[in-house]
Amino acid sequence: AQSVTQxxxxxxxxxxxxxxxxxxxxxxxxxxxxxxxxxxGQGLQxxxxxxxxxxxxxxxxxFEAEFKRSQSSFNLRKPSVHWSDAAEYFCAVGPLxxxxxxxxxxxxxxxxVNP
Amino acid sequence: DTxxxxxxxxxxxxxxxxxxxxxxxxxxxxxxxWYKQDSKKFLKIMFSYNNKELIINxxxxxxxxxxxxxxxxxxxxxxxxxxxxxxxYFCASSPGGMGNTEAFFGQGTRLTVV
Numbered sequence: 531a532q533s534v535t536q537x538x539x540x541x542x543x544x545x546x547x548x549x550x551x552x553x554x555x556x557x558x559x560x561x562x563x564x565x566x567x568x569x570x571g572q573g574l575q576x577x578x579x580x581x582x583x584x585x586x587x588x589x590x591x592x593f594e595a596e597f598k599r600s601q602s603s604f605n606l607r608k609p610s611v612h613w614s615d616a617a618e619y620f621c622a623v624g625p626l627x628x629x630x631x632x633x634x635x636x637x638x639x640x641x642x643v644n645p
Numbered sequence: 646d647t648x649x650x651x652x653x654x655x656x657x658x659x660x661x662x663x664x665x666x667x668x669x670x671x672x673x674x675x676x677x678x679w680y681k682q683d684s685k686k687f688l689k690i691m692f693s694y695n696n697k698e699l700i701i702n703x704x705x706x707x708x709x710x711x712x713x714x715x716x717x718x719x720x721x722x723x724x725x726x727x728x729x730x731x732x733x734y735f736c737a738s739s740p741g742g743m744g745n746t747e748a749f750f751g752q753g754t755r756l757t758v759v
Binding site: 571572573574575576579620632635638 | 649685686687688690693701735737747748749750751752753
């Protein structure tokens with residue numbers, strides 16, 4: 531079955547510390563991979579996406595993610611977290627082709643940042 | 646300019662009422678979506694329209710009915726509201742199918758049924 535797992539429900543880091551949010555997926559073919567961020571009271575905003583090519587992708591707000599096919603993972607990283615990064619982070623996967631082009635979402639990781 | 650806008654942002658209503666949420670996008674996208682986010686932040690797709698044609702219709706009670714008068718608008722009408730309908734409803738749009746293109750989300754409508 532197709533699924534996305536974000537193992538960490540909640541993470542707390544100190545401002546300035548590095549961050550890694552984990553995402554593992556189960557999918558029958560090579561998927562498109564996405565990370566979205568949801569700030570409190572806001573909608574979701576795309577941070578970055580992977581379709582093909584270089585497996586290390588850069589996104590907005592200083593985030594990057596690395597696609598590791600052998601591990602079925604697409605972990606999100608940031609070298610130095612800012613207080614404004616406190617938010618909910620969602621990993622999602624989608625099909626490359628086909629008519630039923632809907633995303634499969636993880637349950638999210640809630641990030642808290644200590645001053 | 647707001648890319649995807651939903652109204653209202655907050656909606657408090659009594660059980661049994663009928664209500665509508667409106668969504669408009671000015672991005673020229675072909676595809677629009679309705680998502681429901683529950684209290685645990687779980688995102689569940691409800692409907693998707695492509696050029697006014699329904700293409701995704703998940704297992705949603707018949708009380709929920711989407712309407713797309715044109716490809717820039719996708720409204721959600723809910724009949725006979727129940728307590729369990731309380732959630733945040735997000736509208737989104739994308740140039741093509743969401744599976745391979747970026748989706749743009751509205752700010753959400755927080756529906757509270759009392």
